[in-house]
Amino acid sequence: MNKKIVLILLISLINDFCYSQKSYSELFTGKMLRLNYTITNYKDSVEAKFVDFSVANKWGGENYVVNNCKKYGIFYMEMIDSCSNNVLYTYSYNSLFSEWLDIDLSKNKSKTYKECVKMPFPKKTCLINVYKLNSKHEYKLILSEYFNPKYDKFKCKTSTTYPYKHIKSSKSKNSINIAILAEGYQKNEKKKFLQSAKEYSERIFETEPYKKYQKLFNVYAVFDESKDNGCDIPNKNIYKNTIMDFSYNTFNMERYVMSENYWAISNVAQSVPYNHIIVLVNSDIYGGGGIYNYYSVFSANNYHSKEVMVHELGHSFAGLDDEYEDNATYNTDIDNKYEILSPNLTNLVEFSSKWEKYIDKSTPIPTPKNSKHKIGVFEGGRYCYKGIYRPCLHCLMHDLETNYYCEICEKIVEETILNQTQNNE
Ligand SMILES: [Zn+2]
Numbered sequence: 001m002n003k004k005i006v007l008i009l010l011i012s013l014i015n016d017f018c019y020s021q022k023s024y025s026e027l028f029t030g031k032m033l034r035l036n037y038t039i040t041n042y043k044d045s046v047e048a049k050f051v052d053f054s055v056a057n058k059w060g061g062e063n064y065v066v067n068n069c070k071k072y073g074i075f076y077m078e079m080i081d082s083c084s085n086n087v088l089y090t091y092s093y094n095s096l097f098s099e100w101l102d103i104d105l106s107k108n109k110s111k112t113y114k115e116c117v118k119m120p121f122p123k124k125t126c127l128i129n130v131y132k133l134n135s136k137h138e139y140k141l142i143l144s145e146y147f148n149p150k151y152d153k154f155k156c157k158t159s160t161t162y163p164y165k166h167i168k169s170s171k172s173k174n175s176i177n178i179a180i181l182a183e184g185y186q187k188n189e190k191k192k193f194l195q196s197a198k199e200y201s202e203r204i205f206e207t208e209p210y211k212k213y214q215k216l217f218n219v220y221a222v223f224d225e226s227k228d229n230g231c232d233i234p235n236k237n238i239y240k241n242t243i244m245d246f247s248y249n250t251f252n253m254e255r256y257v258m259s260e261n262y263w264a265i266s267n268v269a270q271s272v273p274y275n276h277i278i279v280l281v282n283s284d285i286y287g288g289g290g291i292y293n294y295y296s297v298f299s300a301n302n303y304h305s306k307e308v309m310v311h312e313l314g315h316s317f318a319g320l321d322d323e324y325e326d327n328a329t330y331n332t333d334i335d336n337k338y339e340i341l342s343p344n345l346t347n348l349v350e351f352s353s354k355w356e357k358y359i360d361k362s363t364p365i366p367t368p369k370n371s372k373h374k375i376g377v378f379e380g381g382r383y384c385y386k387g388i389y390r391p392c393l394h395c396l397m398h399d400l401e402t403n404y405y406c407e408i409c410e411k412i413v414e415e416t417i418l419n420q421t422q423n424n425e
């Protein structure tokens with residue numbers, strides 16, 4: 001055989017080997033890989049910089065190949081097998097940095113955030129690409145990094161494992177894993193935290209559609225003590241030493257509780273296999289926040305906290321947006337060239353991609369507030385009185401007096417649950 005034929009045979013063999021559809025367990029080790037990066041905004045651009053990789057013992061996300069996830073976030077990540085070019089994993093998310101970009105202040109001020117994205121740990125070399133949605137509604141590449149498990153695993157940081165309790169277990173092969181984390185609980189408050197974590201976990205599964213699918217959920221409570229209790233309240237000059245650096249007054253909004261230390265939050269969460277994070281802040285002052293595929297947080301000792309939690313979970317779990325009108329700190333300019341990303345709101349640019357299929361054909365669009373139709377297209381949402389429309393007048397994403405999701409939000413959460421659990425290997 002001449003050399004050329006040998007080469008052709010060899011290439012076709014490699015191609016066959018690469019292109020054959022592999023199962024999850026052939027592609028991944030079962031551990032979790034995390035890519036840490038920083039991201040900074042400038043006047044007309046953003047810059048992301050790779051920092052390092054870290055590894056955790058157990059991956060808690062989908063145990064099948066997710067090569068085309070829903071894009072509800074402004075960030076989109078894909079992991080590509082560098083041999084076959086097959087997409088092995090995709091993930092869409094928002095972050096505190098994406099919230100920062102929505103604040104008017106960011107137009108004249110640069111700020112750097114520490115971010116990360118988690119993924120299943122690959123057995124072979126992969127290319128990891130991170131994209132961000134630009135003003136023309138295109139996902140543009142902002143970060144690209146190869147990961148070679150053979151060599152890079154020695155460079156990966158391994159994080160500490162904090163004590164945890166498995167407070168709700170699922171027998172399902174494809175489960176959804178929630179990590180409840182303790183912020184601002186001192187050493188002697190572990191029992192208090194575990195009791196709250198249990199009560200909040202129970203509250204989730206009293207709400208549809210989580211209730212209907214409760215058998216699919218695992219819930220873990222992870223405890224690490226903080227030196228002080230509570231968290232920062234800058235407008236009252238209160239600063240606390242806590243493990244995840246949470247603070248009220250984020251972006252000068254009194255009750256908006258967030259942390260700029262996402263690496264610390266992820267470090268605590270990865271003590272358990274997780275794909276969703278809920279943080280309990282040991283405080284009785286009303287407040288919270290929730291960002292899509294990032295985390296939910298709220299003060300655990302406030303009277304309204306259970307409703308706040310389910311509202312924030314709507315944001316972080318399913319990408320639901322706020323349905324209320326407000327005089328907001330957020331930039332409320334509506335770009336009417338493109339349909340908005342959130343699944344439960346529309347600016348009517350491409351309503352067919354939203355809940356159109358669920359509304360009665362005789363429903364007027366927009367729908368007047370005194371309409372007999374319960375599901376429609378009602379004006380007002382995401383802090384705007386005009387130009388943005390929501391599916392129902394009442395919903396937990398609109399007001400806390402309504403302690404359930406509207407029919408459309410319920411369907412969106414249900415779709416998320418099914419997407420994350422339906423594929424059996
Ligand atoms: Zn909200």
Ligand SMILES: [Zn+2]
Nearest residue numbers: 395397406409
């Ligand atoms: Zn709703």
